[in-house]
Amino acid sequence: xxxxxxxxxxxxxxxxxxxxxVPAVRGVSLDIEKGGSxxxxxxxxxxxxxxxxxxxRLLPAGTExxxxxxxxxxxxxxxxxxxxxxxxxxxxxxxxxxxxxALNPVQTVGDQIAEPMxxxxxxxxxxxxxxxxxxxxxxxxxxxxxxxxxxxxxSGGQRQRVLxxxxxxxxxxxxxxxxxxxxxxxxxxxxxxxLLDDLKEERNLTLLFITHDLSVLTYACERLAxxxxxxxxxxxxxxxxxxxxxxxxxxxxxxxxxxxGDVGSRMAPSGLGGDPPTPGDLPGGCPFxxxxxxxxxxxxxxxxxxxxxxxxxxxxxxxx
Amino acid sequence: xxxxxxxxxxxxxxxxWAQFRGSRQGMIGLAVLLVFVAMxxxxxLLADVRELNPVFARAQGNPQWAPPSVFPPLGTDYIRRxxxxxxxxxxxxxxxxxxxxxxxxxxxxxxxxxxxxFVGGKVDAIFMRVTEWFLVIPFLPLAIVLASVLGRNVWNIxxxxxxxxxxxxxxxxxxxxxxxxxxxxxxxxxSLGAGGGHIVAHHILPNVSGLILANATLAVxxxxxxxxxxxxxxxxxxxxxxxxxxxxxxxxxxAMARNAWxxxxxxxxxxxxxxxAFTLIGRTLEEIANPRLSRSx
Amino acid sequence: xxxxxxPLVEVEDLHVHFGAARAVDGASVRVLPGEVLAxxxxxxxxxxxxxxxxxxxxxxxxxxxRVDGTGGSSPGHVQTIFxxxxxxxxxxxxxxxxxxxxxxxxxxxxxxxxxxxxxETEQVAAALSRAGLRPPxxxxxxxxxxxSGGQRQRVVxxxxxVMEPRLLLADEPxxxxxxxxxxxxxxxxxxxxxxxxLAILVVTHDLGLAWNIADRVAVMYLGRIVETGPxxxxxxxxxxxxxxxxxxxxxxxxxxxxxxxTGEIPDPARIPAGCRFxxxxxxxxxxxxPxxxxxxxPIDDPGPTPLEAVSAAACWAVTSGVDSTAIGxxxx
Ligand SMILES: Nc1ncnc2c1ncn2[C@@H]1O[C@H](COP(=O)(O)OP(=O)(O)OP(=O)(O)O)[C@@H](O)[C@H]1O
Ligand SMILES: Nc1ncnc2c1ncn2[C@@H]1O[C@H](COP(=O)(O)OP(=O)(O)O)[C@@H](O)[C@H]1O
Ligand code: SF4
Ligand code: SF4
Ligand SMILES: [Mg+2]
Ligand SMILES: [Mg+2]
Numbered sequence: 001x002x003x004x005x006x007x008x009x010x011x012x013x014x015x016x017x018x019x020x021x022v023p024a025v026r027g028v029s030l031d032i033e034k035g036g037s038x039x040x041x042x043x044x045x046x047x048x049x050x051x052x053x054x055x056x057r058l059l060p061a062g063t064e065x066x067x068x069x070x071x072x073x074x075x076x077x078x079x080x081x082x083x084x085x086x087x088x089x090x091x092x093x094x095x096x097x098x099x100x101x102a103l104n105p106v107q108t109v110g111d112q113i114a115e116p117m118x119x120x121x122x123x124x125x126x127x128x129x130x131x132x133x134x135x136x137x138x139x140x141x142x143x144x145x146x147x148x149x150x151x152x153x154x155s156g157g158q159r160q161r162v163l164x165x166x167x168x169x170x171x172x173x174x175x176x177x178x179x180x181x182x183x184x185x186x187x188x189x190x191x192x193x194x195l196l197d198d199l200k201e202e203r204n205l206t207l208l209f210i211t212h213d214l215s216v217l218t219y220a221c222e223r224l225a226x227x228x229x230x231x232x233x234x235x236x237x238x239x240x241x242x243x244x245x246x247x248x249x250x251x252x253x254x255x256x257x258x259x260x261g262d263v264g265s266r267m268a269p270s271g272l273g274g275d276p277p278t279p280g281d282l283p284g285g286c287p288f289x290x291x292x293x294x295x296x297x298x299x300x301x302x303x304x305x306x307x308x309x310x311x312x313x314x315x316x317x318x319x320x
Numbered sequence: 321x322x323x324x325x326x327x328x329x330x331x332x333x334x335x336x337w338a339q340f341r342g343s344r345q346g347m348i349g350l351a352v353l354l355v356f357v358a359m360x361x362x363x364x365l366l367a368d369v370r371e372l373n374p375v376f377a378r379a380q381g382n383p384q385w386a387p388p389s390v391f392p393p394l395g396t397d398y399i400r401r402x403x404x405x406x407x408x409x410x411x412x413x414x415x416x417x418x419x420x421x422x423x424x425x426x427x428x429x430x431x432x433x434x435x436x437x438f439v440g441g442k443v444d445a446i447f448m449r450v451t452e453w454f455l456v457i458p459f460l461p462l463a464i465v466l467a468s469v470l471g472r473n474v475w476n477i478x479x480x481x482x483x484x485x486x487x488x489x490x491x492x493x494x495x496x497x498x499x500x501x502x503x504x505x506x507x508x509x510x511s512l513g514a515g516g517g518h519i520v521a522h523h524i525l526p527n528v529s530g531l532i533l534a535n536a537t538l539a540v541x542x543x544x545x546x547x548x549x550x551x552x553x554x555x556x557x558x559x560x561x562x563x564x565x566x567x568x569x570x571x572x573x574x575a576m577a578r579n580a581w582x583x584x585x586x587x588x589x590x591x592x593x594x595x596x597a598f599t600l601i602g603r604t605l606e607e608i609a610n611p612r613l614s615r616s617x
Numbered sequence: 618x619x620x621x622x623x624p625l626v627e628v629e630d631l632h633v634h635f636g637a638a639r640a641v642d643g644a645s646v647r648v649l650p651g652e653v654l655a656x657x658x659x660x661x662x663x664x665x666x667x668x669x670x671x672x673x674x675x676x677x678x679x680x681x682x683r684v685d686g687t688g689g690s691s692p693g694h695v696q697t698i699f700x701x702x703x704x705x706x707x708x709x710x711x712x713x714x715x716x717x718x719x720x721x722x723x724x725x726x727x728x729x730x731x732x733x734x735x736x737e738t739e740q741v742a743a744a745l746s747r748a749g750l751r752p753p754x755x756x757x758x759x760x761x762x763x764x765s766g767g768q769r770q771r772v773v774x775x776x777x778x779v780m781e782p783r784l785l786l787a788d789e790p791x792x793x794x795x796x797x798x799x800x801x802x803x804x805x806x807x808x809x810x811x812x813x814x815l816a817i818l819v820v821t822h823d824l825g826l827a828w829n830i831a832d833r834v835a836v837m838y839l840g841r842i843v844e845t846g847p848x849x850x851x852x853x854x855x856x857x858x859x860x861x862x863x864x865x866x867x868x869x870x871x872x873x874x875x876x877x878x879t880g881e882i883p884d885p886a887r888i889p890a891g892c893r894f895x896x897x898x899x900x901x902x903x904x905x906x907p908x909x910x911x912x913x914x915p916i917d918d919p920g921p922t923p924l925e926a927v928s929a930a931a932c933w934a935v936t937s938g939v940d941s942t943a944i945g946x947x948x949x
Contacts, residue, residue, distance in 0.1 A: 043796060186659070269803035511777075
């Protein structure tokens with residue numbers, strides 16, 4: 001794809017902690033075109049945040065990263081520290097998981113939004129920065145007076161808006177949102193999702209959206225990628241993947257959030273047995289086989305590769 | 321069943337020990353401390369206690385102000401006593417006072433901190449008011465006044481140190497109790513019908529004990545230094561030859577002017593070494609006591 | 618209410634105030650044996666406070682809480698009670714487990730407090746396997762940080778179930794768990810209800826959860842139940858404008874026109890006069906209401922839903938028979 005804003009090829013990321021290698025991401029390739037949106041789903045520990053952080057090279061030192069990440073035409077993994085600083089915030093910006101901890105408790109919200117702007121010198125002076133802060137706050141639906149507030153004076157939803165305002169400060173092309181709504185209630189989640197939707201339209205923003213709630217992704221994104229044990233196991237148009245997953249894991253995730261009114265799921269919660277896999281200690285063959293209701297002998301010899309499962313769709317399962 | 325629990329406890333203990341062993345500062349501290357503890361325990365074997373008595377020293381025909389080259393291993397003082405004997409027997413007194421005062425400090429501090437933090441309300445308000453009083457009264461003058469009023473003996477010194485240094489422990493423990501009390505597992509125990517005693521014993525104490533232990537190791541050097549200060553100011557027990565007492569006598573009798581380094585240096589270095597050892601151990605324990613930092617999933 | 622069945626818990630006109638904040642402000646709820654009642658609403662609506670009051674962890678300001686037919690607190694004379702027939706499951710299983718206790722000790726704790734007769738080991742093993750942790754012996758010596766998040770929630774459930782409760786209060790039991798684990802825990806809860814006649818009052822803002830396991834739903838707004846009824850009715854045919862708005866923003870119900878309420882739930886210290894929902898009510902704002910009703914909303918309080926009601930909505934439009942479904946929300 002030539003007009004891809006973000007293009008990842010064969011990315012592998014291994015943490016080294018206490019003498020153990022933790023392969024968190026194992027050979028992931030994906031593309032997001034300009035103005036497009038991709039939802040990344042998967043359960044806790046499958047490598048979503050690791051992948052997201054690698055795009056802006058935010059991983060802890062000593063982490064092994066191989067493969068290729070191209071963002072806005074730049075080779076992220078080969079960038080000099082100066083080039084990297086330019087890419088962070090201006091080419092891509094990230095909204096972190098856990099709005100509570102991502103904000104500095106002793107600094108006003110306004111100062112925190114202004115910080116990346118002065119760091120990257122995108123504004124002329126302090127007054128210009130102030131104006132921009134007010135504009136950004138208004139854009140995310142907060143009154144200008146909120147610039148003077150401290151994080152603890154805001155509700156969870158308001159804090160999440162502040163984080164989004166921060167991320168937008170340098171007009172990034174790619175916005176990475178790592179579980180931006182997980183801690184929020186239904187109504188506030190809807191407000192934040194609507195805000196992201198508007199921004200996408202208005203600024204031609206490209207979105208990488210991460211959460212384990214498939215239904216939210218389906219609502220917020222055009223395409224969907226499902227990760228399991230550090231790999232993408234299914235990818236395709238969001239609504240189709242959600243409604244009609246090819247991979248048994250996708251179907252299990254989708255079934256976890258019932259459609260209200262669907263008689264089949266009434267009084268029949270659907271879940272997946274077994275435990276999430278431990279990176280570094282994966283079962284052989286298809287890593288999903290211990291939990292897969294369709295597992296059979298053909299699943300054991302080798303880990304299935306992604307293959308075409310429909311129009312613009314692919315899945316990694318021997319049954320595809 | 322409790323055997324399984326015991327096994328796990330033992331496993332925890334050995335894990336703590338393994339972690340401790342992995343820390344260089346902790347092991348250095350422990351080694352230094354063991355040397356001094358061994359010295360204190362073996363004092364009767366290392367030096368004749370009668371050497372502390374000037375009459376005995378004169379009868380032995382010891383020289384006066386003799387440097388180590390003349391009277392090995394550490395020379396003599398202004399009244400012919402062996403400095404080595406003072407150093408060896410002094411370690412006993414200093415360590416004993418330091419440990420005993422710490423026990424008192426930690427006991428008062430923990431009880432006040434736990435009761436205050438757990439019970440809350442009026443009790444907390446009263447306890448914290450009292451604690452603040454103790455904190456704002458300058459510590460050393462209070463200790464000096466108390467020591468001179470109560471009289472100069474070892475038990476009074478211990479009492480004075482204990483009574484003046486518990487408030488910071490109490491505050492620390494109370495803060496920790498307040499956060500533990502908020503944790504969901506305390507609510508869970510309440511829903512199971514647990515009373516205050518059960519909650520303190522099974523949920524609060526195990527979660528503050530690490531802090532208390534680390535605090536205790538850090539309180540020992542402070543107690544030793546306080547004893548030294550009091551002795552140096554002439555408020556120590558005249559009959560107990562602590563390192564602080566040695567320093568005071570050396571100072572008063574002009575060891576500095578005479579350049580009799582062998583008289584004051586051993587006691588001074590001994591205090592420094594023990595204080596450092598406890599601080600190193602305390603720091604290490606503090607790091608280990610915070611399980612959330614060391615074992616992340 | 619089924620005839621002749623004594624409710625397991627009845628909460629009548631309960632008030633819990635924190636200073637000026639009226640966190641619970643006249644809520645009435647009833648749970649029958651063997652049923653699951655889902656209490657839904659935005660955060661800050663008072664759900665947690667209500668169930669903490671039932672558990673006896675929170676002193677009510679006034680109102681009645683009757684557990685198993687026996688009066689706990691009565692108006693004017695309020696006291697917190699402990700009742701082993703009521704147990705709690707918490708939102709955050711990691712926080713609900715003491716990191717210094719083994720799983721065995723955690724599950725046995727209730728038995729020890731209760732000085733239960735009989736074999737402790739057997740009962741702990743039975744509770745663990747009933748909660749899906751098999752073989753139970755494998756879990757005895759483990760500490761909470763050594764098992765997964767879903768297993769931790771099972772431990773919490775096992776710890777509550779050893780007390781042989783008749784009512785389980787569950788506060789967002791799956792909110793902190795992964796999608797793949799969620800269904801398993803919900804299935805476990807439903808199975809306990811069906812097999813042992815347990816009743817569950819589950820607090821959630823996840824309407825899919827209610828659809829998955831609840832017999833009835835009560836919708837809470839600013840300290841009160843504003844709509845209550847059988848699950849199918851509330852989720853497929855809601856009448857209160859607040860319930861309709863909540864339902865419209867569930868991501869799966871994409872066909873519905875979204876009614877994203879602006880702002881957040883008001884400060885419980887400043888509950889609006891009249892209908893407490895009127896400043897955010899899309900039905901009122903649509904201007905389609907007859908004048909007789911729309912003039913009433915800002916001044917007249919429609920009052921809480923009554924305890925006895927099987928199905929009720931505290932809204933003037935509903936009680937005057939206006940078809941609220943005709944306005945705003947359009948199910949596809
Ligand atoms: N700094 C690190 N050192 C060692 N291992 C790590 C580190 N950070 C993450 N991991 C491990 O890498 C794997 C992937 O973690 P990651 O945070 O990317 O998961 P995630 O999919 O974002 O999960 P969640 O939904 O919980 O946010 C996990 O097994 C995790 O324990
Ligand atoms: N201990 C407390 N002190 C003061 N206000 C409280 C306290 N507990 C809860 N509240 C307030 O009461 C309201 C309801 O809270 P809660 O019951 O936790 O709601 P929910 O569980 O529905 O999210 C909120 O506005 C909350 O801030
Ligand atoms: S390859 Fe086999 S085990 Fe893996 S998802 Fe497909 S059917 Fe299941
Ligand atoms: S009473 Fe009026 S304001 Fe309140 S919910 Fe009904 S229509 Fe809306
Ligand atoms: Mg993550
Ligand atoms: Mg709550």
